[in-house]
Amino acid sequence: MTDGSVPFKRKLYDLLEDTGRNRIAARTLRQFLLGLIVANVAFAIFETVPAIQAADGGLLSKLQLVSGVIFLLEYVCRLYVADLHPPLRRYSPLKARIRYALQPDAIVDLIAALPLILIFILPNNAVTVVVIFRLLRFLKLARYSPALRSLLSAIASERHALMGCAVIVSGVILMSATLMYLVEADDQPDKLGSIPHAIYWAVTTITTVGYGDVVPVTETGRVIAAFVMLLGYALIALPVGIIASAFAREIHSRDFVVTWSMVARVPLFEALSAAEIAEVSKLLEAQKVRAGTVIAAAGDVADRMYFISEGQAEIRLQDQTIYLDEGDYFGEFALIHQQQRSVSVRAHSDCELLVLAAHSLQELMDRNPKLTHKILKEAEERTEAKLRGFGDLAVEELEQADIVYEENTAPEPDLFRPGQKDS
Template sequence: MASLKTDLYRWLEDSRDGDVVARWINAALILLVLVTVAISVLETVPGIDAASGGWLADVQMVAGLVFLGEYLARLYVADLHPPLRRHGPVAARLRYAVQPMALIDLLAVLPLLLVLVLPVSALPALAVLRLLRFLKLVRYSPALRSLVSAVVGERRALLGSLFIVCGVILVASTLMYMVEHDVQPDVFGSIPLAAWWAVTTATTTGYGDAVPVTPLGRLIAAVVMMTGYALLALPVGIIASAFAREVHSRDFVVTWSMVSRVPLFEDLNAAEVAEIAKLLRSHTVLAGEVIAERGDAAHCMYFVAAGEVQVDLPTETVRLGEGAFFGELALLRQRRRAATVRAVTRTQLLVLDAGALRQLLLRNPHIAARIEREAASREAWGQRSAGDIAEEELTQAEALDIPPDAGSR
């Protein structure tokens, strides 16, 4: 059972490269999302729905069952996520259930559950809910994730641009009301009526149902139209520049989410995590490549962002997965490496150089105390750790059902 749970976690949640089963599962889920969204659109066409003979509804039912199984499976393996392991099985699953992607997965399941309780007259409304399954693609699309991240990251700037747009529309509506309300009371007889003209003009839509006829009114309209281009360019420019930054940094950058997944940093606030992210650099190693050699001088410490590494201790071999960390004790104590560490799979590492570590210790005593406390616990743990890994990592390896000597077989 533990092995099945580990496999499910690797297939559904692990981000490592090269897993054929995970790729096939992701491809099947993506295809199913696209098929159900297309069917939801086709079901709104009376002729197509009637000619289908009910098989479109059957496909939707099967898809709903698949999404339900996926949701339950993700909840089942939620306590294997590195940031959630310490909370226990129940609390880890509750914390996972309120995360954005888990809520999207729940939305994908709701049509299956609601079809059993809603009256027949309400069933067409499920088409809208089924279309929300399209949001599931965010999990599998780096481009969509980058776009969402760009919008969220620039939310304050976008909100500011919205206030500017609203201000321009309000001013334009007021001016046009003052100039045109006597001439066209049915169109510009009040500021709310003039607001419709201001919105269509500022957005360069111009339906033509409200047109100023006085010279001053036309002058105001010309200014509003020219201003409209700037108003549209403002939020578009903000999102475009933010999206470009996200796309350029998509090839494994040091992001807030990566750092926050590391158990050592999971309790830190956003400002502290952001400070650490600035000091870290990314490094990708291929399967079998040596990361640190026993006896080498220590120049940095490592965090496993994705993948798996193998630590060859004097008495045994241990495998560390996502969220694990190693090498800080030799760095802090200025010792040589006591173990050889190599990549088992393609692995993405976050690297904290010696200079960056010293800078971090000086800038943030709170984080320094956490790292020093962890180093002290590793020293006190004894010979088994050999100064490179802690009991926490061995506990995680055992939780993933990885035998300590797996790498020696």
């Protein structure tokens, strides 16, 4: 591979994985693929309606063909940049691509591209197979939906408990079917004359569906049926409760990891241990603001740092506007210095913020002298290096939006320690 192809490959990887700074393009691509997935599922459904199929003049087939080309191109591009994934960088390009191709996400991407290939290979009477693969494109939503991935992870983590539930339910179904067979076989030989026939009744009863096509006619059978109905509610609640608690735990863990990683990115906290960063993360308070709301106004005392967990904020300068996206932060120097904000930060869209107040951090530092030493040492080094961007904004905060300013050589205010100077 030539050196000239490396930047393109890196840009392609950042675009597909949303890891670079060109987040607008990456998210536009992401939204386009999401819309294409949903549209393809709709196309596959409508294509089976004879009236629509006769009236569209082959339009749906053409749209499916174009979509197949796009999904195939996406799969090839993801395979091409597979060796740039951090876990796969230690392998050769070929081995990295083979390992990537065996991952669940890559297999789903391949399934989404297969219909385009199958329509040229399979005979016309095998259209059902193609339709099934087109509907399986719905699985690609798992790549773009953190909630769906969390649900799948929750189910996978509780698979042993769910298997235990399945064994219990199977045992109850078998026992209920056997009892009903013993009681009702003579009265209803055509419906409950064998245990397999009774199993059908037990399944519909325990799942609370109750079609009503098979019902007990004896008093003993009705008593057994009433007990099985009540037992069905408890059996359904068992796996639901397991999945719900696991899903809530998974969401909490994911939110903690995201919050922890955002705090760890701040240069002021780079010297802290994982446990200390976790302690700082606990101080964050959630705040929601509507689009157009001023988050931090110029002239106000800078005593809070903000992390953007969802939405977009803007910093309006004299000659340009800086946009900060999800995962970005601003106001680090608010935790170091007591001074007025030099610029205003406004919510460009509805935002969910995590706020770290200087007084909350100070209270934590008062309880932990070791933590205090680390933070104040880092603050002093950053002040001596004059790592300033624009007023109270640090260079790193501006670099998040691809903006880099020359370091401010103006004298720095005293190091932060609310209400007093650092001795």
